[in-house]
Amino acid sequence: MDLKRILLSFTFILVSLLSAAQTKDRWTILEDGSIRWNIHNNIPHADHLEMSGQQLSVVLRYGVDAQQRFHLNRSLVFPMLRMQPNKTQNNLKQRFDVNIPALVTVDDQTLLNEQVRDVTFNGTMRVESSFGYVHRRKELRDTVQLTRVLYPSANAAYYCEEYTFRNSSPNQITLRVPEWRVAYTTPEEAGVYGAYCIEAGLSKKGTFVLQPGETLEFFALFSGRKLADVSSSLNDVAFARIDIRNERAAREALISQWWQNLVLDTPDPVLNRMFAFAKLRGAESIYRTKGGLMHGPGGEAYYAAVWANDQAEYINPFFPFLGYETGNQSALNSFRHFARYMNPEYKPIPSSIISEGVSFWHGAKDRGDGAMIAYGAARYALARGDKEEARELWPLIEWCLEYCHRKLTPAGVVASNSDELENRFPAGDANLCTSTLYYDALRSAIMLGHELGVPARQLTAYREQARNLEQAIEKHFGYEIEGFHSYRYYDGNDILRSWICMPLVTGIYTRAQGTIDALFSPRLWTDDGLLTQAGTETFWDRSTLYALRGTIAAGEVEKGMSFLKKYSHRRLLGDHVPYAIEAWPEGDQRHLSAESGLYCRIYTEGLFGIRPTGLRSFEMTPRLPQEWEYMNLNHVRAFNSDFDIRVSRAGKKLHVEVLKGGKVVVKKNITEGTVLKVKL
Numbered sequence: 001m002d003l004k005r006i007l008l009s010f011t012f013i014l015v016s017l018l019s020a021a022q023t024k025d026r027w028t029i030l031e032d033g034s035i036r037w038n039i040h041n042n043i044p045h046a047d048h049l050e051m052s053g054q055q056l057s058v059v060l061r062y063g064v065d066a067q068q069r070f071h072l073n074r075s076l077v078f079p080m081l082r083m084q085p086n087k088t089q090n091n092l093k094q095r096f097d098v099n100i101p102a103l104v105t106v107d108d109q110t111l112l113n114e115q116v117r118d119v120t121f122n123g124t125m126r127v128e129s130s131f132g133y134v135h136r137r138k139e140l141r142d143t144v145q146l147t148r149v150l151y152p153s154a155n156a157a158y159y160c161e162e163y164t165f166r167n168s169s170p171n172q173i174t175l176r177v178p179e180w181r182v183a184y185t186t187p188e189e190a191g192v193y194g195a196y197c198i199e200a201g202l203s204k205k206g207t208f209v210l211q212p213g214e215t216l217e218f219f220a221l222f223s224g225r226k227l228a229d230v231s232s233s234l235n236d237v238a239f240a241r242i243d244i245r246n247e248r249a250a251r252e253a254l255i256s257q258w259w260q261n262l263v264l265d266t267p268d269p270v271l272n273r274m275f276a277f278a279k280l281r282g283a284e285s286i287y288r289t290k291g292g293l294m295h296g297p298g299g300e301a302y303y304a305a306v307w308a309n310d311q312a313e314y315i316n317p318f319f320p321f322l323g324y325e326t327g328n329q330s331a332l333n334s335f336r337h338f339a340r341y342m343n344p345e346y347k348p349i350p351s352s353i354i355s356e357g358v359s360f361w362h363g364a365k366d367r368g369d370g371a372m373i374a375y376g377a378a379r380y381a382l383a384r385g386d387k388e389e390a391r392e393l394w395p396l397i398e399w400c401l402e403y404c405h406r407k408l409t410p411a412g413v414v415a416s417n418s419d420e421l422e423n424r425f426p427a428g429d430a431n432l433c434t435s436t437l438y439y440d441a442l443r444s445a446i447m448l449g450h451e452l453g454v455p456a457r458q459l460t461a462y463r464e465q466a467r468n469l470e471q472a473i474e475k476h477f478g479y480e481i482e483g484f485h486s487y488r489y490y491d492g493n494d495i496l497r498s499w500i501c502m503p504l505v506t507g508i509y510t511r512a513q514g515t516i517d518a519l520f521s522p523r524l525w526t527d528d529g530l531l532t533q534a535g536t537e538t539f540w541d542r543s544t545l546y547a548l549r550g551t552i553a554a555g556e557v558e559k560g561m562s563f564l565k566k567y568s569h570r571r572l573l574g575d576h577v578p579y580a581i582e583a584w585p586e587g588d589q590r591h592l593s594a595e596s597g598l599y600c601r602i603y604t605e606g607l608f609g610i611r612p613t614g615l616r617s618f619e620m621t622p623r624l625p626q627e628w629e630y631m632n633l634n635h636v637r638a639f640n641s642d643f644d645i646r647v648s649r650a651g652k653k654l655h656v657e658v659l660k661g662g663k664v665v666v667k668k669n670i671t672e673g674t675v676l677k678v679k680l
Contacts, residue, residue, distance in 0.1 A: 025573035029273050033259065034122035035578055039064055046071075047576055050298050050591045051123070052285045053251075055080070055157035056224065057298055060125065060150065069114040070127055070148075073097045076159055078224040079287045079296065079303030082192035086355045089301045092191070092224055094184060094198045100163065100220055101146060105176045106133045111144060121578060123255040123280050124151035124248070135171060143169035154250040155288075157232070161220040162244060167210040175216055179205040181234070185227060192355075195227035199234035203244070219244045258283050261323045264603055265632040274568040274578070275603060278596035279322060281579045282315055285593035286330045291337065291357025293330040299582060299590035305354040305361075306334040308369035309420040312376035313437070314542070315597035320383035321604055323637025332389060335377050339396040346403050349373060365417035368434030370407075372420070374400035375437040378444035382612035385640030387451070390615065394452055397445055404438040405465060411491075412472030414438050421540070424586075425497070425533055428490025432477045433499050435469060440506035442466040447613050473503065474510055482523060482534065485514030496523050498530035498543035504550025507611075512554040519547050520563060528584065529567055540583040545598035552606035555673055557623045564602065608633055608645060609675075615639065617679040622647045623672070624654055641680045 026042065027035045046063030059075040074096045081092035101111060111131035120126045127148040132141040149162040167173050181201040188195040204218035221242070225232045232238070264275040286295045289304045296303040297310045306312070311334045319327035337353040341360070350360035351369050377397050381390040407415045413435040419427040442462050449459045479488035482496050489497040500515055518524065523534040529544030531537070544567065551560035572578050580595040604610050608631075609621030616639050624631055630648040643660040650669050658666040658678050666678050 025569065026575055027573040027577055029269055029573070030120065032122070033273060033276060034120045035273070035277075035572065037119040039068060039116045039118055043068060045575065048588075048591075049121070049125075049577070049579070050281075050285075051125075051152050052287075052298060052593070053152040053154050053156070053158075054286060054288045055155065056152060056159060057285070057296075057300075057303065058152050058159045058222075059300055062119075062125075064116050064119075067113075068116050070116045070119075070129060071099070072150075074159065074222060075300055076198070076222055076224065077300055077303060078157060078196075078198075080289055080356060081196050081224055081226070082304075082355060083186075084190055084192060086192050086359065088305055088352065088354045088361055090355075091301075091303050092186070092196050092198070093300065094224070096200060096222060098182075098200075100161065100180075100202070101129075101131070103178050103180055104165070106131075106144060106173050107135065108174075108176075109133055112139065113141060114146075115142065123284075124149055124251060126150075130168075133173070135169070140169055143167070143171075144173070149248065151248065151251045153247050154254055156247075157223050157225060158242075158247065159222040160244060160247050161222075162248070163218055163220070165210070165216045167212055167214055170212055172212070173210050175208045175210060177202060177205050177208065177216075177218060183234075188227075191226075193226050196224060197227045197233070198222075198224045201234050201239070203239045203242075254284070255280055258322065258324065261635045261637055262321050262600075262604075263632075263634040265630075265634060267628050267630070268565065270568050270572060271565065271603075274572040275600060277572065277578045278580065278599040280596075281591060281593055282318065282596035282600065283322060283324050283327050286326055289356040291353075292333040293326060294333065294357070295327070295330045295593065297582075297592040297594055299587060299592050302592070304356045305352055306337060307352045308338070308349070308367070308372040308376075309351075310592070310594035312338065313372040314376075314594040316376045317379035317383060318597040318601055318604070320380065320385070320638045321600075321636055323635070323642070328384060331380055331384075332393075335373070335380070335393055335396055338373050339399075342396065342399045346399075346406055348403070349400070364422035366407075367418045367420055367422060368414065368416040368431065368437065370400040370403040371414060371434045371437040371441060374404065374441035374445070378441050378448055379612060382444060382448055382451075382615065383638040385615045385638065387615060390448060390452060394448070394454070397441070397448070401438075401441060401445060401462070404434075404441075411476045412468060413476050419499075420542075421532070424538075426490070426493070428492060430476075431490045431499075432473070432487055433489075433502050435473050435477070436502040436506045436508065439466055439469045439473065439508070442469065443507075444612070451615050470508060473508065478511060482518070484518035484521070486511050486518045487515065496521075496534040498524060498532050498540070498547065501530075501543060501547035501550045504554045505546050507553075509554050512556070516551050516554065516556050516559065519551065520559060525563070527566075527570065538583065538585065541580045541595050542582075542598055545580060545595065545602060549598075549602040549606035552602065552623050553609060553621070555623065557625055560606070561625045603633070604636075607631065608647070610638075612638070613677070614679075616641070617677070620645070620656070620658075620676045620678055621673065622654060622656060622670075622676075624649060639680050643680060 043064045044066045048061045050059045057077045061073040078092040083090040113132045117128045129146045130142040131144040145166040147164040184198045186196045200222045208216045258279045316331035319331050341349045348366040350362040352361040377393050381393045409415050413430045415430045416434050419431045477487045487500040548564050579591045580599045581589040582592040611619045633645040646657045648655045653669045
């Protein structure tokens with residue numbers, strides 16, 4: 001065995017051992033699906049996560065210091081309160097670094113010596129603490145219990161914090177809650193819609209006597225509005241009108257809806273829960289703008305706008321599987337926005353439609369956006385299973401395919417000015433990612449065209465273009481790079497890049513083994529996933545998620561699963577939880593939303609191998625890991641349906657069942673790697 005193979009084998013064994021021995025997880029999984037950070041001696045520690053509703057988003061920067069006290073900084077973003085100039089990142093923002101429990105006194109004194117017991121998260125954050133106070137010159141510890149519950153409103157421009165104080169001492173205590181209101185007003189000329197007001201306040205004020213065992217409850221609201229909108233001013237009347245229990249119930253109902261559809265059921269609880277949390281983050285980041293429902297990446301920067309990669313390519317093809325109607329409508333709306341820019345001259349569609357749909361961004365010029373849109377729209381239309389929507393989207397798909405065809409170079413691959421990393425790394429005049437997405441889009445368009453009665457001559461032309469493109473991809477990009485039988489990312493590229501995974505994702509397995517060996521070699525794989533380029537420190541989760549999906553789909557199940565488990569442990573239970581992230585060092589590992597959609601697609605398209613082939617049909621190539629006896633995907637909502645997929649081991653074969661409404665659609669024993677055709 002040569003040195004390269006020895007190193008690869010050693011790396012694989014090491015990663016497998018690390019995955020099997022996750023002894024340093026900071027968080028644990030609870031029976032109800034929440035994750036819990038038990039506060040022991042591993043402090044101080046701080047983290048950040050994002051939560052979203054249809055009118056705002058909040059990034060919580062939180063942690064526990066060396067004295068076991070909780071600290072919290074709230075960063076609020078109001079996507080529809082636009083600032084001048086009305087560009088992508090100019091949303092109204094405000095940070096609040098206020099310690100609300102420190103405003104409350106007990107028997108005329110401040111609460112002392114907070115001890116955080118645990119922090120739990122399930123789409124809302126709950127923090128359990130205890131405090132002490134001085135009674136007759138003696139400090140009493142653990143005598144006031146505090147529960148904080150933190151979450152955004154599902155539909156209103158409110159971020160909510162509930163506080164429950166409990167007297168656990170043997171003595172009567174007196175709590176005083178101040179009248180606390182703060183407001184920030186922006187200059188009228190700074191806002192697209194004039195002046196804005198950001199307000200925060202408490203629902204109660206006054207003196208409250210608590211007997212032993214009694215509780216005091218109040219809540220804090222943080223809101224943003226147009227100054228002229230007096231009706232949503234945060235005054236006493238507004239607080240009296242708000243039912244905080246309904247606000248929390250609405251948030252919990254959404255989370256329950258997402259968690260009860262498209263349910264992953266495997267013997268691995270970490271993968272099951274990471275999948276559940278990914279659904280949550282992928283679905284929550286949708287904003288009700290004047291340009292319609294718009295899914296936004298988030299990260300305190302990207303809202304009320306859609307991108308050809310994040311939305312069209314990453315998340316939109318996933319929404320039909322989840323059955324979240326708001327998500328489906330946001331997907332359709334994003335394609336409608338892109339379709340506005342079709343033109344007879346075949347000038348490129350902008351990379352992003354911004355500012356509630358009123359403008360666009362095209363700063364990196366053509367990034368291969370036409371291929372991204374065609375790929376995403378065709379897959380979305382097939383999985384959605386709605387013929388009228390498919391008919392509406394067909395002209396956009398058709399236009400984007402023709403645009404890509406016109407961009408073919410003499411080598412037969414698709415030219416573009418950059419790629420989705422927007423010149424952060426070189427991409428040459430034609431990159432591998434764009435051509436593979438175009439190839440997959442052609443394949444999906446053929447299937448969709450059959451459903452819509454598109455003339456056979458046109459579909460035959462697409463079939464020929466796909467064949468020619470597959471050959472051109474091999475001839476132009478196929479390369480012996482750093483000793484691996486894989487791909488160069490562009491002409492002249494001689495350093496390994498993470499995006500060499502894209503042929504695997506789109507069903508091109510000519511160089512599968514060499515590509516997988518390269519992806520999981522020490523040159524590219526790190527504890528945080530794939531480096532964007534070998535020899536650098538930069539990583540973007542999106543290429544890692546694509547690589548895991550493509551590796552499993554290509555049949556390298558054990559290797560793919562080993563790295564998937566390690567990745568999922570780190571993201572769900574490690575130091576920065578509980579979602580897939582965007583990048584590092586750029587963005588400080590923001591929890592951008594569409595990456596969570598890519599995480600879920602590792603399972604739907606990789607592990608279960610689902611490929612839409614019609615409005616009511618799909619192919620499936622299930623890949624059951626050797627150590628598992630079963631894997632199920634329940635309440636799949638794609639193809640305008642609701643069905644379950646069950647895969648179990650039957651000797652040397654796999655037993656596969658597809659059930660709809662409890663009735664068997666498919667029941668068959670197959671050999672590993674067999675493609676099943678399913679018609680619902």
